[in-house]
Amino acid sequence: xxxxxxxxxxxxxxxxxxxxxHIDSKIDQIKKLRGDLPDEIRDIEDEKQGLSTRLxxxxxxxxxxxxxxxxxxxxxxxAEGLIKKYEEQQLQVRxxxxxxxxxxxxxxxxxxxxxxxxxxxxxxxSKPLQDAAVEETSARLAxxxxxxxxxxxxxxEVLEDTKSEQSDLEKTRAKAEKEVDERYxxxxxxxxxxxxxxxxxxxxxxxxxxxxxxxxxxxxxxxQRNRIVACEHTGRIVVDGDLFTETTKDFKF
Numbered sequence: 001x002x003x004x005x006x007x008x009x010x011x012x013x014x015x016x017x018x019x020x021x022h023i024d025s026k027i028d029q030i031k032k033l034r035g036d037l038p039d040e041i042r043d044i045e046d047e048k049q050g051l052s053t054r055l056x057x058x059x060x061x062x063x064x065x066x067x068x069x070x071x072x073x074x075x076x077x078x079a080e081g082l083i084k085k086y087e088e089q090q091l092q093v094r095x096x097x098x099x100x101x102x103x104x105x106x107x108x109x110x111x112x113x114x115x116x117x118x119x120x121x122x123x124x125x126s127k128p129l130q131d132a133a134v135e136e137t138s139a140r141l142a143x144x145x146x147x148x149x150x151x152x153x154x155x156x157e158v159l160e161d162t163k164s165e166q167s168d169l170e171k172t173r174a175k176a177e178k179e180v181d182e183r184y185x186x187x188x189x190x191x192x193x194x195x196x197x198x199x200x201x202x203x204x205x206x207x208x209x210x211x212x213x214x215x216x217x218x219x220x221x222x223x224q225r226n227r228i229v230a231c232e233h234t235g236r237i238v239v240d241g242d243l244f245t246e247t248t249k250d251f252k253f
Contacts, residue, residue: 011225014239016179017188018247021201023173028198030162030169037155044148048141055137062130065123072120079109079116184228191236201237203244210236 086102086109093099177185191200202210204222212233214222222229223240231238 015247017201020176022248027169030166041151048144051141058134069123072116075116076113079112083109203241205241209238
């Protein structure tokens with residue numbers, strides 16, 4: 001009697017696992033409708049963030065160069081004024097020491113003019129490249145904004161079309177999960193996360209399960225429906241194909 005009760009319990013667990021897998025497969029199909037859109041959107045948002053940071057840096061450099069150019073011109077004008085002043089003072093000196101000191105000041109201001117002029121030329125020469133970089137970055141940002149809006153629109157459309165169905169499936173799944181024993185649920189969840197197609201429970205069909213052949217003795221065990229049998233190749237739970245069909249064909253959600 002105990003064995004019969006245990007068999008019924010295992011059979012119930014097999015059916016519960018089949019129902020859960022059936023629901024999860026439906027949810028997976030809905031998620032596949034979104035395709036690569038979520039990943040594409042994240043990639044575009046990351047690129048936009050990087051470009052925004054680059055544009056801010058370029059614009060800050062533009063401001064610094066504009067200030068630097070004004071400062072360079074101002075330095076030249078100031079140095080020329082000081083040179084004129086020192087040259088006039090040289091005409092009034094009383095000794096060589098004062099004359100030599102003024103000569104050093106004049107040479108220092110001439111060097112200042114040379115340095116400031118070079119700095120101004122360098123800034124002016126870099127301006128076209130800098131302006132082009134700002135224009136290119138701004139254009140790419142605008143382009144990405146348009147693409148991002150389009151991708152988000154496409155994703156929202158898919159989400160809107162499937163929102164109700166997925167919500168119903170999620171509620172049904174919560175109920176179906178409660179029918180699975182905790183130990184089998186843990187194994188099922190591990191398998192789901194491990195296999196690429198998300199199928200932790202697969203039917204035995206024409207002597208094979210998920211593309212792998214099953215030995216005759218194991219096939220017999222699976223068809224008896226009184227054991228949880230795992231595929232020796234993939235670890236997936238293999239169930240009788242007829243039981244899988246019976247359990248899912250009239251299952252409503």
